[in-house]
Amino acid sequence: MAVTIRDVARASGVHVSTVSRSFSAPHLVNPETRTRVLAVAEDLGYRPNRAARALTTGRTHNLGLIVADIANPFFPPLIKAAQAQARLRDYHVFVADTDEDPKAEEDLIQTLTKQVDGVLLCSPRLTNRTIERLREEIPFVLVNRRVKGMPTVLMDVGRGARLAVEHLTELGHRRLAVVTGPSGSWTSKEMQEAAAAMNEVDVVFLGPNPPTVAGGLAAAADVVASGATGVLAYNDLVAIGLIEGLAERGVEVPRDVSVIGVDDIVAGRLSRPKLTTIAMPTAAAGRIAVDMLLQSVDAEAATGVTMLETTLIVRESTGEART
Amino acid sequence: MAVTIRDVARASGVHVSTVSRSFSAPHLVNPETRTRVLAVAEDLGYRPNRAARALTTGRTHNLGLIVADIANPFFPPLIKAAQAQARLRDYHVFVADTDEDPKAEEDLIQTLTKQVDGVLLCSPRLTNRTIERLREEIPFVLVNRRVKGMPTVLMDVGRGARLAVEHLTELGHRRLAVVTGPSGSWTSKEMQEAAAAMNEVDVVFLGPNPPTVAGGLAAAADVVASGATGVLAYNDLVAIGLIEGLAERGVEVPRDVSVIGVDDIVAGRLSRPKLTTIAMPTAAAGRIAVDMLLQSVDAEAATGVTMLETTLIVRESTGEART
DNA sequence: TATGGTTCGGCAACCGGTTGCAAAAAGTAT
DNA sequence: ATACTTTTTGCAACCGGTTGCCGAACCATA
Structure with a gap:
C-alpha cells in the first residue's frame, strides 16, 4: 500500500x-x-519508513522528555521549546509524565529506552545512584539537577535565591523563611544553600512540601508559626497557595508578609497580588538541552554543564517590612 | 550489544x-x-525491539496527540489521562503542539502519520475538508470537534452554555455577551448556537478572539461598549483576562458585570474573584478518546460519537444584576 | 594506447522481529 | 498396529530500509 x-x-x-x-x-x-x-x-x-531505518541504523530519531507533571505550568514552555528544536533536527519528542513518582520515573525510562535515542530528564527525583546506573543504558541530559560527570542544563536558582534574599533584606525583612520543595529536588537544595549562606539574616527552612498550590496552602500554618516576614517559596504554585493560606489566617500579602516565588508562570502574573518571582529561562533550557542531547547521542560521550541566568522580577507580593 | x-x-x-x-x-x-x-x-x-516489530506488523504501538497549545491549562489533564490509558494498552503517546496554527497542524499530522498508528486531534482548527481528506491517511479521533461520520469525543458545551445563560438570567441579567474563541473552534460555535437559542435574553457575540488571557484583555473594551452585564467567555483564560481588562476600566466583577468561563482550570480557582465556570470532563475525554482510537486502529472502521456531560460551577465571578 | 585514480552504481547481507507453511510429535479413534 | 487429528516446533521468506564491497565507467596523465 x-x-x-x-x-x-x-x-x-x-x-x-x-x-x-x-x-x-x-x-x-x-x-x-x-x-x-x-x-x-x-x-x-x-x-x-522510520521503523525500517531505525532497524539498521539503530537510530529511532526520537527523543524522550520526562517531566514530573505536565500540569505544572513550569514545564510547557520548556516542552514546546524542546519540541521545536528537535523538529529542526528532524527528531521527534515523546513527552511522558511521572506524576512526581520516582518509581514511575524509572519504569518510564526503562520502557522508553528502546524507543528513543536519548532522554531529557527534567527535574528528576531519582537518586544519584539510579542516575549513574542509567548512564550505561542510554544517553541523557539532566535539566535542573546536578550529578557530577553528567551532561546537564541548569538554571541558576542559587543566584536567584540570593537576589531574592537581598531584595527582602533591602525591604527591611530580618527574619526569612524558605518553603522548600520535594526532597530530591536539586532546585530546592540550591535555594536552601544559597539562602543559608547569606549573612545578617535569620533564615528558617520549612519543608519538604509538594510543589503544588496545595503544598503552599498547607505550609501557611508553619510560616505563621515561624514568625518570618519574608518568604521564598519553592515555586510560584507554592507561593500562590501560600498567599491563599495566609489570607485564610488573616495575614495579608504584602502588608504583613512578603512572598517570592520561582518560575514566573503565567498564573503568577494573574493572581492578586501579582507575584514577585525568580524568572527561569525555560525555553532556552529546552533548546539547549536538546542540542546537548543530540550531541551526546552522536558523539558517544559528550559531557558538560550549561548554567543559565535567572532574574528577579519584582511585582506586588513583596513590600517593606513594617517597623 | x-x-x-x-x-x-x-x-x-x-x-x-x-x-x-x-x-x-x-x-x-x-x-x-x-x-x-x-x-x-x-x-x-x-x-x-519495537522498530523491528513495527516493520513486519505495520504497528508502531505509538499514538499521536495533537493539541493547539500545551501551555493552555485545559490540555494537560487530557494529555495525562490519554497517556495513562495508552500505557495500559501498551501504547505510547507522542504529544505535539501546533501553536494554534492550522498549517503547522497539517504538517505535523503528515510527519506523524508514518510513525504512529493513529492520531488524537484535540480541538483541531483544520477545515472540514482537510479532516475528511485526512481520513484516507490514518485513523484518528476528534476531540471537541464535530465532523459528520468521524469518530468523535465531545463535551457538551451547548448544555453548559445553556446552564450558564440560565444562571445569569436567574441573577437578573437581561443583556448578555458571548466572547467567542478562534474561528474554526467547534466549542465556540456550540456556545454561540446554544446562547442564541435561548429566549427572553438579549445576546451579542464578540469575536473571534485568541483563546488566551491576552485575548480576554483585549475584548474588555468591546464588552464595556456592548452594555452587557453578563458575559460568557470562550474559556477560563479569556475570562481571567477579561476580568483584568474590565478592572482596568473601572468595571468590577461581579459587582458591575458577571463573568463565566469554560474549562475549570486550576488558575480559575486561584484568581480573584474565583471564577464561575463550566467544568469539562477532560480526563474522561482523554481516556475514552484513546480507547476509541485503538478500536478504530484495530477494526479498520469504527465510528461513533461520545458526548460527555459538563457542569456549571458557581464561584465568585457571578452575582446579582444591579437594578 | 596503456596506466592509475576517481566516481558511480549494483549486489547482497543484514538489522530483529513475524508468520505461512510444513514436518515432527503427541494424542485419538478404529 | 494403523490411520487420522491436533498440537507443537522449525524453516525460511519477508517487512523496508542501510552499507561494505566490488566491478564498471569515466577521466586524466604519461
Whole structure:
C-alpha cells in the first residue's frame, strides 16, 4: 500500500541502494541521477519508513522528555521549546509524565529506552545512584539537577535565591523563611544553600512540601508559626497557595508578609497580588538541552554543564517590612 | 550489544520463531516451553525491539496527540489521562503542539502519520475538508470537534452554555455577551448556537478572539461598549483576562458585570474573584478518546460519537444584576 | 594506447522481529 | 498396529530500509 524505496527504484530505473543513498548519502550519487530519483520519489509520494531505518541504523530519531507533571505550568514552555528544536533536527519528542513518582520515573525510562535515542530528564527525583546506573543504558541530559560527570542544563536558582534574599533584606525583612520543595529536588537544595549562606539574616527552612498550590496552602500554618516576614517559596504554585493560606489566617500579602516565588508562570502574573518571582529561562533550557542531547547521542560521550541566568522580577507580593 | 530474540533462542535451545510466539501468540506454544523461554528471556534482560516489530506488523504501538497549545491549562489533564490509558494498552503517546496554527497542524499530522498508528486531534482548527481528506491517511479521533461520520469525543458545551445563560438570567441579567474563541473552534460555535437559542435574553457575540488571557484583555473594551452585564467567555483564560481588562476600566466583577468561563482550570480557582465556570470532563475525554482510537486502529472502521456531560460551577465571578 | 585514480552504481547481507507453511510429535479413534 | 487429528516446533521468506564491497565507467596523465 505505502510507497517503498523499491517502488521508487523500479520507477526510476536504478537500484534500491541508489535510491537509499540519494536520501541519506547524497555525495555518493551523481547529482543528475539524484535529482531524477528525488523527482520520482516526490512524484510517487514516497516517505522513508522510520521503523525500517531505525532497524539498521539503530537510530529511532526520537527523543524522550520526562517531566514530573505536565500540569505544572513550569514545564510547557520548556516542552514546546524542546519540541521545536528537535523538529529542526528532524527528531521527534515523546513527552511522558511521572506524576512526581520516582518509581514511575524509572519504569518510564526503562520502557522508553528502546524507543528513543536519548532522554531529557527534567527535574528528576531519582537518586544519584539510579542516575549513574542509567548512564550505561542510554544517553541523557539532566535539566535542573546536578550529578557530577553528567551532561546537564541548569538554571541558576542559587543566584536567584540570593537576589531574592537581598531584595527582602533591602525591604527591611530580618527574619526569612524558605518553603522548600520535594526532597530530591536539586532546585530546592540550591535555594536552601544559597539562602543559608547569606549573612545578617535569620533564615528558617520549612519543608519538604509538594510543589503544588496545595503544598503552599498547607505550609501557611508553619510560616505563621515561624514568625518570618519574608518568604521564598519553592515555586510560584507554592507561593500562590501560600498567599491563599495566609489570607485564610488573616495575614495579608504584602502588608504583613512578603512572598517570592520561582518560575514566573503565567498564573503568577494573574493572581492578586501579582507575584514577585525568580524568572527561569525555560525555553532556552529546552533548546539547549536538546542540542546537548543530540550531541551526546552522536558523539558517544559528550559531557558538560550549561548554567543559565535567572532574574528577579519584582511585582506586588513583596513590600517593606513594617517597623 | 542488546539482547535479541536470537540470543534467547540460543540460550533456551529453541528456534527464534518459538521465542517470538512465546511473546506474541502464547496459545501456539506448549506452556512448558513457554515458561522456560520467558524465564530465559527475563534472565537475559530481553526486551523486544519495537522498530523491528513495527516493520513486519505495520504497528508502531505509538499514538499521536495533537493539541493547539500545551501551555493552555485545559490540555494537560487530557494529555495525562490519554497517556495513562495508552500505557495500559501498551501504547505510547507522542504529544505535539501546533501553536494554534492550522498549517503547522497539517504538517505535523503528515510527519506523524508514518510513525504512529493513529492520531488524537484535540480541538483541531483544520477545515472540514482537510479532516475528511485526512481520513484516507490514518485513523484518528476528534476531540471537541464535530465532523459528520468521524469518530468523535465531545463535551457538551451547548448544555453548559445553556446552564450558564440560565444562571445569569436567574441573577437578573437581561443583556448578555458571548466572547467567542478562534474561528474554526467547534466549542465556540456550540456556545454561540446554544446562547442564541435561548429566549427572553438579549445576546451579542464578540469575536473571534485568541483563546488566551491576552485575548480576554483585549475584548474588555468591546464588552464595556456592548452594555452587557453578563458575559460568557470562550474559556477560563479569556475570562481571567477579561476580568483584568474590565478592572482596568473601572468595571468590577461581579459587582458591575458577571463573568463565566469554560474549562475549570486550576488558575480559575486561584484568581480573584474565583471564577464561575463550566467544568469539562477532560480526563474522561482523554481516556475514552484513546480507547476509541485503538478500536478504530484495530477494526479498520469504527465510528461513533461520545458526548460527555459538563457542569456549571458557581464561584465568585457571578452575582446579582444591579437594578 | 596503456596506466592509475576517481566516481558511480549494483549486489547482497543484514538489522530483529513475524508468520505461512510444513514436518515432527503427541494424542485419538478404529 | 494403523490411520487420522491436533498440537507443537522449525524453516525460511519477508517487512523496508542501510552499507561494505566490488566491478564498471569515466577521466586524466604519461
